[in-house]
Amino acid sequence: MIGNAAETLDHAYICGVTGNAALYAFTRSLGGAAPNDGLRVVGLSPGPVATDRLVSLMRRKAADRRGDPERxxxxxxxxxxxxAATPQEIGDMIAFLASPRSSFTSGTIVTIDGGMAARSRAF
Incomplete structure (x- = not known):
């Protein structure tokens, strides 16, 4: 699991961007050599996921910005x-990537963010 900061390139989160970019490079490099040992290395880069933690944070933001946490x-x-993505959507992709149906996948990062990264790079 790698955060998608490597793709969104948020200047306000430069340390996260740098760390995630390094994990992207690590995953691709190791994934290229892993089949020699019968292994696969795949990264998953989700955007925001509607976990209890994120919902709690968003409730606080809604209370601050809109005066009502239920908004x-x-x-x-x-x-x-x-x-945001659902935890089930992320879990389904993990299950697929770990399954025999994805047995030729290695050295890549799958992004699940609804197109956020692509939008952030648009001119």
Whole structure:
């Protein structure tokens, strides 16, 4: 699991961007050699995921910004599909990548962010 800061390139989170970019390079490098040992190395880079932690943070933001913690979902309006990913969506991708159906996958990073990274690179 690698954070998607390596793709969004947020200047306010430069340490996270740098760390995640290093993990991308590590995953790709190791994944290229791993098949020699019968192994696979794959990274997964999710965007925001609607975990209990994220929902709790968004409730606090909604209380501060909108005066009502129950309006937290409105804060996702600008995100792709108007929401964060579900934990199930991330788990389904992990299960797929670990399965025989993905047995030729190594040295790559799969991004699940609804297109956020692509949008951040758009001109």
């Amino acid at each position: 937290w979902q409105e804060l996702f309006a600008s995100m792709p599909f108007g929401r």
